[in-house]
Amino acid sequence: AQSVAQPEDQVNVAEGNPLTVKCTYSVSGNPYLFWYVQYPNRGLQFLLKYITGDNLVKGSYGFEAEFNKSQTSFHLKKPSALVSDSALYFCAVMDSSYKLIFGSGTRLLVRP
């Protein structure tokens, strides 16, 4: 069965430092992977997705994610964090019926 794991409930980083939010997946066949962000009291906003091709995917707000097939990972990264990046981040994988399976979410806290 397909699944997604986000091993960290919270990630803390100082403003200006690089950030990484981790995601690993389990899926049969080729994975379709997504990252979403949720600001307080808001719905989910799409950040980026990996379908095929280049392992480094660039998305909104300066975020990028690296697909690693051998490690079954799709970590979200940003070279320089902003306080405004503080939010809840969800990784998701699309299953064989084209439904999304979400991880439990990682809260990112960027301190000034």
Add this chain to the structure above:
Amino acid sequence: DVKVTQSSRYLVKRTGEKVFLECVQDMDHENMFWYRQDPGLGLRLIYFSYDVKMKEKGDIPEGYSVSREKKERFSLILESASTNQTSMYLCASSSYGGLAGSADTQYFGPGTRLTVL
């Protein structure tokens, strides 16, 4: 831009009431989804629909039903609300991927925070 709207941001209901949550999208998307979000559990799929008058159960359909009479509108119904249905409800839509399917992005509404007393 894709726009998905939900009828209420906050809703308070009493146990046993029938509750309707409405979702409307303006991008002519074929697919629509209802999720609930609970802390530590991520998003769980309740129901989805690939076409008008069509519905499929998701992972947690018990206690819920849905209606899709028009392409742009997808309603979630709690037949008899219970306290364990207190949650954030999120609607999403996406376009059809075709016969071979594709990883079409789901776009989300702002959510409805439902409290059942």
